[in-house]
Amino acid sequence: LMVWLRRTTHYLFIVVVAVNSTLLTINAGDYIFYTDWAWTSFVVFSISQSTMLVVGAIYYMLFTGVPGTATYYATIMTIYTWVAKGAWFALGYPYDFVVTPVWIPSAMLLDLTYWATRRNKHAAIIIGGTLVGLSLPIFNMINLLLVRDPLEMAFKYPRPTLPPYMTPIEPQVGKFYNSPVALGSGAAAVLSVPIAALGAKLNTWTYRWMAA
Numbered sequence: 001l002m003v004w005l006r007r008t009t010h011y012l013f014i015v016v017v018a019v020n021s022t023l024l025t026i027n028a029g030d031y032i033f034y035t036d037w038a039w040t041s042f043v044v045f046s047i048s049q050s051t052m053l054v055v056g057a058i059y060y061m062l063f064t065g066v067p068g069t070a071t072y073y074a075t076i077m078t079i080y081t082w083v084a085k086g087a088w089f090a091l092g093y094p095y096d097f098v099v100t101p102v103w104i105p106s107a108m109l110l111d112l113t114y115w116a117t118r119r120n121k122h123a124a125i126i127i128g129g130t131l132v133g134l135s136l137p138i139f140n141m142i143n144l145l146l147v148r149d150p151l152e153m154a155f156k157y158p159r160p161t162l163p164p165y166m167t168p169i170e171p172q173v174g175k176f177y178n179s180p181v182a183l184g185s186g187a188a189a190v191l192s193v194p195i196a197a198l199g200a201k202l203n204t205w206t207y208r209w210m211a212a
Contacts, residue, residue, distance in 0.1 A: 019080065042144075046137035046184030047191055049101055053077070054132045054192045055199040057107050058124060062203045067115035074107035099147050102139040106132045121200060129196035133189030141181045 056077075057070035078100055085098045110128040117123035 042137070042141070042180040043184040043187065045101075046140065046180075047188045049103070049140070050106070050133045050136045050188035050192045051195040053103050053106060053136065054110065054129050054196045055202075057110055057132075058128065058196045058199040059203050061111065061114060061124070062121060062200055065119060067111045067119070070107040070110040070114070071104060074103040077103055096147070099143060102143050103136070105139050106136040109135055125196045125200055126193055129193040130189045132196075133187075133192035134185045137181050137184035137188060 053074060057073045060073045061067070061070045063069075081098075081100045085095060085100065088098050089095045109131040110124065113128035113131060114120070114124040117127070
């Protein structure tokens with residue numbers, strides 16, 4: 001019974017984290033940040049997405065102990081977000097209005113680190129967390145550059161639920177920071193390490209709680 005409860009708790013936590021990851025994507029810089037807050041919120045989005053990905057991915061990976069599960073976790077998040085795209089499409093928005101963030105390559109780097117260091121948990125936290133933080137903003141910027149005129153899309157399809165203070169504005173590149181990718185990658189790389197450690201600790205806490 002305890003084995004069943006322990007496994008159920010882990011898998012339930014994984015599902016909850018993955019669902020909340022998608023919700024956080026919607027709220028952190030609006031996962032339509034590609035279309036209406038593309039440049040001004042890129043750094044905030046980069047940090048939130050990197051930390052959100054790494055906490056769930058490393059939890060899941062350490063739970064199974066199998067390299068590859070972080071990528072599987074990122075794939076779950078991606079599928080959930082594609083489903084959300086369908087919901088926006090049903091409301092009358094073009095299907096490319098919402099661009100799904102790129103999580104999978106960064107999760108693959110985390111898996112690769114865990115595999116290359118022979119399942120060393122601390123290496124996964126330090127090296128893997130850093131790689132996730134560094135890479136995710138880069139992959140997302142490449143994704144963003146492939147979007148058809150983000151600002152035009154924003155003004156053409158405003159969201160009725162958008163509060164006035166988040167009305168689309170012209171890009172302010174260079175006024176606050178010169179390189180959103182560099183700033184996002186640097187900040188995310190630093191913050192992803194302690195968040196990865198938190199994910200690893202959550203794994204330990206869950207085991208202890210179930211064993212109590």
